[in-house]
Amino acid sequence: MRFTAIAMAAGLAVSATAGHGQSLNLTLSGGNPGGLWSLLGAGIDRAAQVADTSAVVTYQATGGGFANIGLLGAGRTDLGLVHDAEAQLALGGEEPFRGPITNMRAIGYMYNWAPMHFFLDRSMAEQYGIDSLDDIAGSGAPIRIGINRSGNITSNIALMMFELVGVTDESLAEAGGQFVRAGANEQGELLQDGRLDMITNGIFINHSSFRAVDTNADVVLLSVPQEVIDATNERFGTGQMVIPAGSYSNQQADVNTVTLGALLAATDAMSDDDAYALTNALITNIDEVRAVHSAMQSLTPELLATPSVLEFHPGAARAYSEAGLSQ
Template identity: 70%
Template sequence: MRILTLAAAVGMMLVSHSASADPLNLTLSGGNPGGLWSLLGVGIDRAVKADDPNSVITYQATGGGFANIGLLAAKRTDLGLVHDAEAKIGLQGGEPFRAPVENMRAIGYMYNWAPMHFFLNKEMAEKYKIDSIDDIATSGAPVRIGINRSGNITSNVALKMLEEAGVTEDVVTSNGGQFVRAGANEQADLIQDGRLDMITNGIFIKHSSFRAVDENTDVVLLGVPQEVIDATNEEFGTGTMVIPAGSYKNQKEDVSSVALGAVLVATESMSEENAYSLAKSLIKNIDEVKAVHSSMSALTPELLAKPTVIEFHPGAAKAYSEAGLLK
């Protein structure tokens, strides 16, 4: 009888464990096909499969972070990749949202190393003695400035930084320049063709688009005043990053700038078990995510657990607390 009772107890424990570790089956909304976020989707899928081959993260291509916040708000996706600056706008109900989006919960910080770059044609920089973005306002230079398209968060951040530096549209146009809306790759083509004098974007250091500009065009990386960085970070919940000297051919000194990050976000309706399982798999199998692209090599469990503008899902917080990553 004792043996049977023990066997029954073991059987119940196995059933209980199995029930608490059901495979994950979640949809992740990211960005354009073939972009970094789609690669992160692959890495996250591999991370959960490493713990349970039956788990699956299905990637869904979207228009990016703002679109993903809308999908999370409408409960039309389980997970979304969102820039920290986009998340703060969503929480506040700023454009393009009609009301605050309050159901978002963080699963983990994926990266925080996409600094804002401001490249200016070297000849113009030397002619008008422009070393920093705040020099533009008083230089009188007719600068044609590339700004990302509306709906891309780097557009919001670039305009805020320039405004804080005194570079408003009125100032630019009065000097004979203009703001030109263009995507990152288009900006690269335009400055190489001489149709732009300056380009802006929040992107990884030595990203292919900026590396091509640096190699094929004589440009300088402009400095950013600390007060501009502080005001922008206060506005968007972004961070600060140093672009090391020598990252680009004409860059002789370190340049500090605002840095964008990306967060893996769920909703408050996700079960604690699923959020816990997902975060635990990311911690344990982080190499699966790091392997998707060289730009992800700096990802650590500590970064996953870094607090963001969005509060952690209780399940994710539990996983990080158990791992000693969250106090």
């Protein structure tokens, strides 16, 4: 993988986008080095190279989806990985964006299986009779709830889901609890140390941070009311997913919840030829992307072609149409 780390405060070099008849030469903005998105960058680069040995997809490490949307909106990157929920906020010009960003176009849906999890300490759940997210507000439990840091889309989603069931900063404070901002691995450590009672995040089932919590702490996975799922999906353009029974030690039943997805996005400035060539490379060499991580085994050409909050780039749409994939 061609890898370039960048500082967000510094100016970004705009890559030379390949013209008609030339090999792809694109820049892809992803996330932190070593994370799943950097692995996806490697897989996308490899898929392009298998299709054309002269093709180059250069990966840039950034602050994540919100940063990538800013770069796409300013025309300072060719491609970006973004969550569907982040793109939805950008289209409406909502925080953290200062106005609508409407030049983004989808190349393909990379995954849609990062469900929101809500783990609660089992002793507290049993003491206060909490089985579902909507049991919290009326329970009087002094719950210290870990949510992701500001700037991470899962924190936006979690806060809305809690608000929908009447759990707010004020209601938690009245009961002696609070929201605590912490990253995924930090949340697990704080729960195990007894400094949190509940954690929430939107990551793959049995992600390493969740496995650590399940192994080292006694927790239950709370159910989510359907009306909360529906309202959240309408707001953020997210989806619904089942966390199968038995995924975690104390989970006796299936749990329906909200799930995040990630898109590979370009802008309307990308040529139709480049978008077509890249999309074709992903369709025909999808095993190169699946191979980057076990979590990507469910990726299919059909998923790539799944409609999302972003309309497809015309070049990508042509590639899917020629491949017989519905959109």
